[in-house]
Amino acid sequence: MYGEFSIKEWLTTTHHKRVGVLYIVTAIFFLILAGSLGMLMRTQLATPNETFLTPGVYEQIVTLHGLLMILWVLSALGFGIANFIVPLQIGAKDLAFPRLNATSFWMYFFSGVLLVGTVFLPGGSANTGWTLYAPLNTLQFSPQSGETLAVLAMALFAVAGTMSAINFITTIVKNRAKGVTWTRLPVFTWSILMTMALAFFAFPPLAVGLLLLTTDRVLGTVFFSSAQGGSILWEELFWFFGHPEVYIVVFPAIGIIAEVFITFAKRPLFAKKIFIIEFAAVTFLSLGVWMHHMFTTGVNYDALQVFSVTTLAISVPFEGLVLGLVLTLRKGNIKLSAPMLYCLAAIFTVTLGGVTGVLQAFPVLDYAFNGTYWIVGHFHYVMAGTTLFALIAGLYYWWPKMTGRKYNEKFAVITFAISFIGFNVLYFPYFFLLDMPRRISTYAASTGWASLNFDATVGAFVFGPAILLTLLNLILSYRKNERCELNPWGAKEMEWTGDYCGSASDPKSMNVSNVTGTNADSLDIPGYSKILER
Amino acid sequence: MNDEEADAQESKSTFMPLIIAVGVAVLLLGIAIYVPFVIVGLIIIAAGLFKLFKDGAAEKYADRKEVAEEKFPLESVSKEKLGVWVFLSSEILIFGSLIIAYVYVRVSSGAWPVASQTHNVLLGMTNTIILLTSSLTMILALYSIRKSNVAGLKICLLSTFALGFAFLGIKLGIEWPALIRSGFTISSGLPASSYYVLTGLHAAHVAVGLVMVGYLMFRTYSGGFTSTKHGAVENVGLYWHFVDIVWMFLFPLFYLI
Numbered sequence: 001m002y003g004e005f006s007i008k009e010w011l012t013t014t015h016h017k018r019v020g021v022l023y024i025v026t027a028i029f030f031l032i033l034a035g036s037l038g039m040l041m042r043t044q045l046a047t048p049n050e051t052f053l054t055p056g057v058y059e060q061i062v063t064l065h066g067l068l069m070i071l072w073v074l075s076a077l078g079f080g081i082a083n084f085i086v087p088l089q090i091g092a093k094d095l096a097f098p099r100l101n102a103t104s105f106w107m108y109f110f111s112g113v114l115l116v117g118t119v120f121l122p123g124g125s126a127n128t129g130w131t132l133y134a135p136l137n138t139l140q141f142s143p144q145s146g147e148t149l150a151v152l153a154m155a156l157f158a159v160a161g162t163m164s165a166i167n168f169i170t171t172i173v174k175n176r177a178k179g180v181t182w183t184r185l186p187v188f189t190w191s192i193l194m195t196m197a198l199a200f201f202a203f204p205p206l207a208v209g210l211l212l213l214t215t216d217r218v219l220g221t222v223f224f225s226s227a228q229g230g231s232i233l234w235e236e237l238f239w240f241f242g243h244p245e246v247y248i249v250v251f252p253a254i255g256i257i258a259e260v261f262i263t264f265a266k267r268p269l270f271a272k273k274i275f276i277i278e279f280a281a282v283t284f285l286s287l288g289v290w291m292h293h294m295f296t297t298g299v300n301y302d303a304l305q306v307f308s309v310t311t312l313a314i315s316v317p318f319e320g321l322v323l324g325l326v327l328t329l330r331k332g333n334i335k336l337s338a339p340m341l342y343c344l345a346a347i348f349t350v351t352l353g354g355v356t357g358v359l360q361a362f363p364v365l366d367y368a369f370n371g372t373y374w375i376v377g378h379f380h381y382v383m384a385g386t387t388l389f390a391l392i393a394g395l396y397y398w399w400p401k402m403t404g405r406k407y408n409e410k411f412a413v414i415t416f417a418i419s420f421i422g423f424n425v426l427y428f429p430y431f432f433l434l435d436m437p438r439r440i441s442t443y444a445a446s447t448g449w450a451s452l453n454f455d456a457t458v459g460a461f462v463f464g465p466a467i468l469l470t471l472l473n474l475i476l477s478y479r480k481n482e483r484c485e486l487n488p489w490g491a492k493e494m495e496w497t498g499d500y501c502g503s504a505s506d507p508k509s510m511n512v513s514n515v516t517g518t519n520a521d522s523l524d525i526p527g528y529s530k531i532l533e534r
Numbered sequence: 535m536n537d538e539e540a541d542a543q544e545s546k547s548t549f550m551p552l553i554i555a556v557g558v559a560v561l562l563l564g565i566a567i568y569v570p571f572v573i574v575g576l577i578i579i580a581a582g583l584f585k586l587f588k589d590g591a592a593e594k595y596a597d598r599k600e601v602a603e604e605k606f607p608l609e610s611v612s613k614e615k616l617g618v619w620v621f622l623s624s625e626i627l628i629f630g631s632l633i634i635a636y637v638y639v640r641v642s643s644g645a646w647p648v649a650s651q652t653h654n655v656l657l658g659m660t661n662t663i664i665l666l667t668s669s670l671t672m673i674l675a676l677y678s679i680r681k682s683n684v685a686g687l688k689i690c691l692l693s694t695f696a697l698g699f700a701f702l703g704i705k706l707g708i709e710w711p712a713l714i715r716s717g718f719t720i721s722s723g724l725p726a727s728s729y730y731v732l733t734g735l736h737a738a739h740v741a742v743g744l745v746m747v748g749y750l751m752f753r754t755y756s757g758g759f760t761s762t763k764h765g766a767v768e769n770v771g772l773y774w775h776f777v778d779i780v781w782m783f784l785f786p787l788f789y790l791i
Contacts, residue, residue, distance in 0.1 A: 011549065011552055012547035012548055012549050014546050014548065015546070092603075096613045096616075097613075098546065099550070099586065102551035103554055106551050106552045106554070106555030106556075107555045110555050110558065111559075114563070145566050145567050148566040148567075149562070149563070149566035152562040152565060155562075156562060162624050165624070166617055166624065167617075169620050170613055170616050170620060173605075173616060174605055174616055175603060175613065176603055176605075179604070180604050181606065182606065200623070200624055200627075204627035204631060208635065211735070212632075214565065215720075218565055218566075219720055220721035221720055221727035222721060222723060222724060222727050223635070223639065223724070223731075226639075226723075228639050228724055229639045229642075229724060233635060233638055236638070
């Protein structure tokens, strides 16, 4: 598979399929790491007055778990799948700038290595939570060099992400094969285009915030330690990145769910044009809602009202996206394979996570919920639920494309059921922990939080291993000798049907053989007429 | 995949992305933990970039086959040029965020030192003229090579390099030392912090621009540009003009108001 295994080839590759695989493998490694950190936290919180972890260690674990999961796992897994699939869907030989793409990957890789490496430094890693609020992030309150290195690792991630965004935007605009016009662009590629547009807007302000923080910590500038800059300056820069980041993480998931629904319900996407317009609307509006993360910071009253309205406004096109997905299933001939099950679960969790989230658009409720486990439950339903489930669905769905093998379906359905139950046992109790603050390392028995926390921990010890079993299923299937058919799902999208993608499911193929010359007509795309018909 | 295609693929494999990323990681370790690593990191990055651009100039990575593509609505723009434009837009976001952060701290500070009493407006004006002139020579370089005038290209690139170098010399060699002597040091408060970070990042962009112009001169002397093939001159020019425009914002913000 992938030719003879050669470390040199993997280290020197610039080909999008290989870089995609590198992204996926690295992201899964960080997933296991950050998931284990989550399990440690749940172990600590299972019983009151627990002393399994010291508060200092717990704070570092909270920080690393959040940073790794949001940036190095969920964003990167989406980028990895996009790397593999987008050029195939648009019939490009590769991304527009293959060497830049490889550089992005290696920068991402080393940024993760640096972040994880901070735990070995004297004084430990960053312990400020993933939001690194000022002035907690300044030298005065976080003197350890691990904090500086974590900040720089995030900056490197932001640079790598911006480079990827430049690359993908250029590729999708310029490298579509003849016939792949904008109206025929597959919906997953659309979702990646929107993701990259957001990454392009969100990562530079983050990089600026981190640059100012670095000069504060290393060169002695006073941006975040002075009262005139300080916490509000940091929050403006951070959340201008932070809220679009939510959509950077969720958009590829939406794209995957759409592709899976189209294939397994054997229906065209419901109102594709409107779907794309809603995508664009969410992309645009998501740049104007960041202050709802700052309702409790004392920003002025007018801003509060404006951002309350924009936050409610963005939920309209987003619900439109979910509705479009659900209506795609209508009158469909639905086949409940593993990717489909994961996507249905993702729809369930995005509904619950979305409803619990939109309540915070009202400043009054936000004052009540801010900093509690209600919020933790809300964003885990969106992140660990919707996004992770959809990304796993994407891996299952394109696994035959990536490896030429099919996973064990029965095993997949069983692990899905376990992980879905574990997920809900883990995160649903959070909605009842309305008065439990986030990030506390332990609590007294008199608070009455013990039984719900114990439930959540039981859920964690079901959910975590279930994800590991899912990964095991993928790895075992990949070691099988038996190859599956080229298009096992009967999918109609171009990465499965187009012969310009190399011999469809052969991952070794470097997309080169398909390039038949400058004559446009010679690039006949089988199955294309069917796509046009629907 | 036949042998010819395998060769084509083989030649596109390169260690340089990995090496550049290692260099960046070492550089960051240097900033956070042990300063000498900064130098090591910079050397590794420079070596990686040098090899990458050398191979690029030798067209080692050039596509051997043309593909028919949909390009609407950007039929007439090459993908390199589009990449540069998108990159420059992200740079606008970088400097835009920084300038907004500067305006924010300045407004929330209330009292702010009078610009003309802190900064040497004459030196700032000189630098502005120098940088504007360098943009002129840069665009003249593009016009020269479009008319196959290689000698003109050489002169223009050399003047651009000299002017950019003069800009950095005045800023880092004359202005900054004088400011530091007068007590306007980087940690002396928000006016100084914002001044050094914003103009410092701009100066770093000029320095990167100088390296790029150096690369253009290197390729000019090895006969790499012709009247039909000079995309690199245009793209570096775009970057250079962008850096120039950023200064047009920084100069009034710091020296005049």
